[in-house]
Amino acid sequence: MTPNREEIVQEELMLNLGPQHPSTHGVFRMVLDLQGETIVGVTPYMGYLHRGFEKLAERRTAIQYQPYPDRWDYLAAMFDEMAYIGAGEALLGIQAPRRAQVLRGIVMELNRFASHLLWLGTFLLDVGALSPFLYTFREREMVLDLLMELTGARLTYAYMRFGGVHHDAEDVWLKKVRAGIPYFRQRLSEYRTLIDDNEIFRRRVEHIGIIDGTHALHYGLSGPMLRASGVPWDLRWKRPYGIYAEIPPRIITDLAGDTYARYKVRVEEMAVSLDLLEIFLDLVESGPIMASVPKVVKFPKQETYFAVEGPRGELGVYLVGNGTAYAQRMKIRPPSLFNLQVLSQLLIGHMVSDAVAILGSIDIVLGEVDR
Amino acid sequence: MKALLVALVVGMAIPAVAAFLLWYERRLLARLQVRHGPNRVGPQGLWQSLADIIKLLSKADTMPHTAHPWLFRLAPVMAFLPVFMAFASLPELDPHMNIGILYLSAILSLEVLAILAAGIGSHSKYALLGGLRATAQMVSYEVPLTLALLGPAMAAGSLNLATIVSHQHPLPYILTQPLGALSLFIAGMAEAHRPPFDLTEAESELVAGYHVEYSGVRFALFVVSEYAQLLFLAWLMAVVYLGGGPIWSLGLKILGTVSVVIWLRATLPRIRADQLMALGWKVLIPLTSLNLLWLVAWNL
Numbered sequence: 086m087t088p089n090r091e092e093i094v095q096e097e098l099m100l101n102l103g104p105q106h107p108s109t110h111g112v113f114r115m116v117l118d119l120q121g122e123t124i125v126g127v128t129p130y131m132g133y134l135h136r137g138f139e140k141l142a143e144r145r146t147a148i149q150y151q152p153y154p155d156r157w158d159y160l161a162a163m164f165d166e167m168a169y170i171g172a173g174e175a176l177l178g179i180q181a182p183r184r185a186q187v188l189r190g191i192v193m194e195l196n197r198f199a200s201h202l203l204w205l206g207t208f209l210l211d212v213g214a215l216s217p218f219l220y221t222f223r224e225r226e227m228v229l230d231l232l233m234e235l236t237g238a239r240l241t242y243a244y245m246r247f248g249g250v251h252h253d254a255e256d257v258w259l260k261k262v263r264a265g266i267p268y269f270r271q272r273l274s275e276y277r278t279l280i281d282d283n284e285i286f287r288r289r290v291e292h293i294g295i296i297d298g299t300h301a302l303h304y305g306l307s308g309p310m311l312r313a314s315g316v317p318w319d320l321r322w323k324r325p326y327g328i329y330a331e332i333p334p335r336i337i338t339d340l341a342g343d344t345y346a347r348y349k350v351r352v353e354e355m356a357v358s359l360d361l362l363e364i365f366l367d368l369v370e371s372g373p374i375m376a377s378v379p380k381v382v383k384f385p386k387q388e389t390y391f392a393v394e395g396p397r398g399e400l401g402v403y404l405v406g407n408g409t410a411y412a413q414r415m416k417i418r419p420p421s422l423f424n425l426q427v428l429s430q431l432l433i434g435h436m437v438s439d440a441v442a443i444l445g446s447i448d449i450v451l452g453e454v455d456r
Numbered sequence: 457m458k459a460l461l462v463a464l465v466v467g468m469a470i471p472a473v474a475a476f477l478l479w480y481e482r483r484l485l486a487r488l489q490v491r492h493g494p495n496r497v498g499p500q501g502l503w504q505s506l507a508d509i510i511k512l513l514s515k516a517d518t519m520p521h522t523a524h525p526w527l528f529r530l531a532p533v534m535a536f537l538p539v540f541m542a543f544a545s546l547p548e549l550d551p552h553m554n555i556g557i558l559y560l561s562a563i564l565s566l567e568v569l570a571i572l573a574a575g576i577g578s579h580s581k582y583a584l585l586g587g588l589r590a591t592a593q594m595v596s597y598e599v600p601l602t603l604a605l606l607g608p609a610m611a612a613g614s615l616n617l618a619t620i621v622s623h624q625h626p627l628p629y630i631l632t633q634p635l636g637a638l639s640l641f642i643a644g645m646a647e648a649h650r651p652p653f654d655l656t657e658a659e660s661e662l663v664a665g666y667h668v669e670y671s672g673v674r675f676a677l678f679v680v681s682e683y684a685q686l687l688f689l690a691w692l693m694a695v696v697y698l699g700g701g702p703i704w705s706l707g708l709k710i711l712g713t714v715s716v717v718i719w720l721r722a723t724l725p726r727i728r729a730d731q732l733m734a735l736g737w738k739v740l741i742p743l744t745s746l747n748l749l750w751l752v753a754w755n756l
Contacts, residue, residue, distance in 0.1 A: 100581050122585070122729060213652065213726020219489040285652060286725050437585070438655070438728045 097125065100437070104133050108211050108441045111451030115428070115444075122436045127429035131422075134455040142415035147173055147247070147382040150412075155241035157417065158453035160203055163189075163196040164395035165453075166245040168417075171326060172391035172402040173247050176384050181327075184372040185249035190328040190365045191262065192232065192244060193393075194358045198269065199228040200396040201355045204448045208348065209280065211445035212289050217276065224272055227265065234258055247382055249375035263366050266359050273355055281349075290344040294431040294443035297342050304430070305423045308398025309354065310447065312338045313346040320394035332364060344446040351448070354396075383410050397421050397448055419453040466549060470540060474683035475505035480711075481683075481718050488722040515672035520579060523669065527577030532670065532677035534570035538563045539684045546691055547618035547700065556617040557609050560692070561602045564647065567685070568594040571666050574678075578669040586665025589655045589729055593646060596736040601643040603744035607636035608696045610751055621700035628699030632754075636747040637697040639740050641713075644689040646736065648682065650717055652724040653732060690714045 103114035112133035118126030138157060142150050154165035167189060174181065181189070206221035229239045235258055236242040236251070244251055280286055296306075301314040311318055315338055320326075322334035337353045339346035384406025392401035398420030407413035424447050431443050479494065479502060486493025494501035519528055545553050545560040553559065568591055575587015609615050611633070612623035620629075630637040646653040655665075667678045687710070694700060694709035701709070727735070 098581060098584075100585070122589075209725065213654075214724065215485075215651075216489045216722045219491060223490060283725065285727050285731075288731055289725060289728055436728065436730070438726070 102440070104130075108444065110207065110444070110449055113425075113444075113449060113451055113454070115440075117432075117437070117440065119437065122438075124432050124435055124437065124440055127432045129425065129428055131425075131451070132455050134451045136456065138456045139415055139417060142412045144411070146410035147384060147412065148410070151246065152241065152243040155243060156452060157419065157456055158395065158397070158400070158421070158450045159240050160450050161196050161200040161396045162240060162242055163193045163244065164393050164400050166242065167193060167327075167393045168391060168395075168400045168402045169404075169415075170245045170247060171393065172389055172404040173382070173384070175389045175391050176387055176404055176406050177247060177378075177382065179248045179376050179378060181249045182373045182376055184253075184370060185374045185376075186328045187365055187368050187370075188250050188254055188374065189245060191254075191362060191369075192235065192242070192250075194361045194365065195228055195232060195262070197396045198355055198358045198362075199225045199232075201351050201358070202228070204351060204396075205276065205355075208442075208445040208448075209286075211441045212286060214286070217280065220272075220276070224269060227269075231258070231262055231265065234261070246375065246378075248378040249373070253374050254369075259366060259369060262362065266362055270356070270359055273352070273359070277352060287345065289438070290348060290442055290446070291341075293344045293435060293439050294446065295341070295343045296427060296431060300430070301342070301427070304427045306398070306427060307420050307423065308395065309347055309350045310398060310424045310427075312336065313350045314342040315340040320392055320399055324392065326391070326393060328365065328368065331368075332361065335360065344442055347446045347448075381410060383408060384412055392418065395420055397450065397453070398424060417456055419456060421447075421449040421451075421453045425449055425454060462549070466543060467540060470543060470684050470687070471680050473687055474680050475509060476502075477683045477687055477714060478505045478508075478679070480714070481721075484715060484718050485722055488719065509676055512672055512676040517672050517674075520669050522579040524577040524579060527573050528669075529674075531570050531574035531577055532674040532681075534573055535567065535681040536570075536677045536684075538566040538570070539681045539688060542688050543684075545617060546688075547616075547621055547695060548703075548706070551618040552616075554614070554616045556620075557602075557605050557615045561598070561605065564601075565594070565598050567647075570681075574666040574670070578666070580669050582664070582668045583666050586655075586668070590649065590666060592729070593649065593653065593655065593732060593736075596733055597643045597646040597740075600639050600736060600740035600744050601647055603741065603748065604636050604640035604643055605692075605696060607633045607744070607747050607751055610748065611755075617695055621695055624699040628697060630697040630699075633697070633747055633751065635743050635750070637693075639744045639747065640693060640697060641716075643736075643740055644693065645717060645720070646732070648685045648689055650686065651721040652727050654726060655729055655732060686714065686717065690717070 098119040100117045100119055101114070102117060103109035104112040114130040114133065116128040117124050138153060141153060145153070154169040155162040157165045202221040202225040206218035209217040232242060233239050235254055236244040296314055298314045298316045301311050301316060307318070317336045317338050319336045321329045322336060335357045337350050337357060339350050384404070386406055386408045388403070388405040390401055390403045392399050399418060400420055401418035403416040405413040428444065428447065432440050435443065483493040483501065494504035497503045497507050542560045542563045544550055545556040571590040572587050575583045575590070608620045608629050611629065612620040614620065667675060670678060690710045690713040693713050694706055698709045700706055
């Protein structure tokens with residue numbers, strides 16, 4: 086007996102993705118409601134990596150807290166340091182000397198390049214291409230070697246200090262960085278010829294997870310997510326800090342707002358990072374790397390918000406001082422968390438395979454989302 | 457008695473060759489990805505697969521308590537058997553099987569049952585999705601696979617694979633029927649769910665797809681049957697389109713085909729389920745039909 090068409094009950098399938106799923110980039114978890122393979126509902130869960138960094142800022146002196154920001158976003162630690170140190174310097178009224186400013190610029194762009202390299206590899210892994218992951222890790226390893234030579238650590242550098250940087254760069258190191266740039270450029274163009282027009286890749290990522298500029302702004306997106314939707318907003322030039330004020334703007338945008346646009350914006354930003362590195366290397370001049378800073382740093386009774394353009398977007402620190410060495414309150418604005426808000430908006434109506442690609446294109450780092 | 461002995465030897469040899477292919481894939485893939493691959497166990501890591509098999513055999517046998525007991529246990533065997541049975545049609549093993557192509561396409565389509573059984577029997581959502589995808593994929597790709605095999609059968613006027621080989625004497629069929637050869641290659645890759653058609657076990661989405669709940673011997677059976685299927689399809693390709701030949705040239709042709717398959721794995725991203733269906737029905741079936749029409753026109 087064949088069942089009547091009305092008698093067939095269609096049920097939604099609830100699929101749990103994460104926190105141990107290989108494509109959730111750490112310990113993110115989302116529960117998908119599926120009809121067949123189509124997503125009809127998304128419930129994200131986070132907090133598996135919560136370590137209380139905001140509260141720690143109230144329980145550690147300003148100097149003691151300096152190495153902590155490295156652990157927010159462990160893939161782009163320089164930006165976390167810059168955000169915290171920058172906020173602290175604004176409160177204390179300290180200006181880092183010029184050589185330190187330039188060195189900060191160099192390490193940040195190196196770090197942005199490394200972070201985007203890791204993103205490129207894992208994003209393509211999410212789409213199902215195995216090899217790019219290993220290629221980009223080879224280059225990332227070289228960048229990390231450079232950073233390790235300067236700071237002594239691969240990921241958690243503790244390089245920036247209130248009023249400057251901790252280690253001075255030797256000329257040999259600067260030469261090494263300069264020598265690396267043409268190599269990285271060549272590799273980057275190699276990746277682009279392999280990936281950009283790959284038929285399967287284009288079909289997997291084009292017209293997937295579209296968000297327009299207005300919605301992107303309303304959701305508070307920033308960084309490549311926002312620029313891929315056609316909004317030319319880059320804090321490096323829109324609200325310049327440090328050495329960036331002297332550099333002519335190079336803001337990459339794309340109008341499509343889909344996953345492919347986000348890929349293109351990030352890849353082009355990697356090229357911009359290399360260009361900026363060359364400019365910064367020309368600006369290096371001899372001089373001190375630390376301003377004179379009091380032995381005991383006490384935040385005055387004021388508040389400030391300082392934001393830098395991290396590889397994932399606007400990374401801000403809201404710092405309130407109370408006249409002691411401890412902060413009254415510190416609030417982090419993690420770009421990954423804000424960019425993640427748009428997830429359910431992007432996913433609904435797409436398929437499970439797209440879910441992984443879209444999540445990859447948001448480029449989250451759970452250390453930063455959960456703090 | 458002699459047939460039984462041959463069957464026994466072949467039955468032992470296939471897993472060994474499959475294990476070799478597994479090692480070969482890991483090494484070649486590693487070279488393509490600027491890695492070293494397994495190189496510690498034996499010369500060039502050749503015994504790595506053997507060590508893996510011993511390790512898998514000595515693992516505890518686990519089964520999720522929600523799984524369907526006999527379906528779960530049956531699935532690996534069901535995956536293993538049809539692939540092995542398909543080898544019987546190859547001319548090097550049985551030159552007299554005159555229903556060769558009919559037999560092997562019938563036997564190969566049994567493979568989908570195993571994956572479906574694993575998908576349902578595991579009582580896991582990832583396995584279920586993998587099983588669903590596999591079913592849709594294999595049912596769709598049976599058609600172009602069979603159509604692509606029909607070309608040489610028509611040209612040789614026989615379903616016997618040995619006859620097909622002997623008809624390719626001056627020119628192998630890949631030169632006279634390039635469309636058919638291409639379709640057989642693509643459809644074969646999809647049939648064996650090799651990347652970029654590995655949606656059934658898509659690591660980044662479904663973790664491991666239909667065999668996510670399997671471990672130990674049962675997992676080993678799935679892996680061996682997968683590589684045996686790869687071996688079989690490469691062999692079939694070598695016989696039907698590349699002109700077979702003596703054992704060394706046949707071996708080179710098989711290894712060459714397998715190398716291209718591995719190379720594609722290192723190069724291409726994974727295709728999406730609906731795009732896979734579109735490729736099967738809208739591209740491969742017209743291509744193979746065109747191949748048949750071309751054959752008819754050629755022979756008029």
